[in-house]
Amino acid sequence: MHRANVAIFLTVVGVIGIAPLLLGAVYVARRRLERDPERERMSRSFVAIVGVITTVLLVVGGVVAWTFSGPGASPSSMEGMTGMTGTPALASVGGGSIPMELADQPLTSYVDGPEAIADVTRLHGSTFIMTEAEIATYGDGLATIWRSGTPDAATAAAQVERMRERIAGGDSPFDAPRRVRDEPGVYATFGMGQEHFFFARGASVWWVAVDPSVAGRALSEVLGA
Numbered sequence: 001m002h003r004a005n006v007a008i009f010l011t012v013v014g015v016i017g018i019a020p021l022l023l024g025a026v027y028v029a030r031r032r033l034e035r036d037p038e039r040e041r042m043s044r045s046f047v048a049i050v051g052v053i054t055t056v057l058l059v060v061g062g063v064v065a066w067t068f069s070g071p072g073a074s075p076s077s078m079e080g081m082t083g084m085t086g087t088p089a090l091a092s093v094g095g096g097s098i099p100m101e102l103a104d105q106p107l108t109s110y111v112d113g114p115e116a117i118a119d120v121t122r123l124h125g126s127t128f129i130m131t132e133a134e135i136a137t138y139g140d141g142l143a144t145i146w147r148s149g150t151p152d153a154a155t156a157a158a159q160v161e162r163m164r165e166r167i168a169g170g171d172s173p174f175d176a177p178r179r180v181r182d183e184p185g186v187y188a189t190f191g192m193g194q195e196h197f198f199f200a201r202g203a204s205v206w207w208v209a210v211d212p213s214v215a216g217r218a219l220s221e222v223l224g225a
Helices: 004-033 037-071 114-124 154-169 212-224
Strands: 088-094 098-099 105-112 132-138 143-149 187-191 193-199 206-210
Touching: 098 105, 098 132, 098 143, 105 114, 114 132, 114 143, 143 212, 154 187, 154 193, 154 206, 193 212, 206 212
Parallel strands: none
Antiparallel strands: 088 098, 105 132, 132 143, 143 206, 187 193, 193 206
């Protein structure tokens, strides 16, 4: 839609610029031709020719404007993308690998740095030690990944156990965590309409919130990243 709007705008600007010249030429030509009654038919033909030329200019102008306007970028898909590097399949930031796509949903929002650290701190509701953090959202909120870096793997594992204990204590909107079969150290819980998984990988703590319909697939993709 953005590209179409730009093309239309450029075409209209071009037509507005050339229209006075065309109208002036038609007026002068008609005045000269209509002085001679025998040339009245020629005058009408001339007007028709000018109309055809104007139509052709409109079409050509639209095609050229469309070609040079480019497809445009969606603001939501670019939000917070600065600082991301890596292959087309993965974005490597800090110590983690955030998938560019999750369960067929594209990455639509990405935040890192101090803002992400503040958001993850609010999520934990505690003073967990974090060296860096990143938050990725997919599709229309179908899935969200929170990843925080810690000084070492032991610290990350300890933080996950503290999270499990706090949730199991019942003072949260989540069900008691359960271990995910065949995935050591990975816990699952349900709350706020989504399935949630949290675990440690190396020196990172991961929390994945996803729609139940694609929960298993999303977890496999994150763990395999």
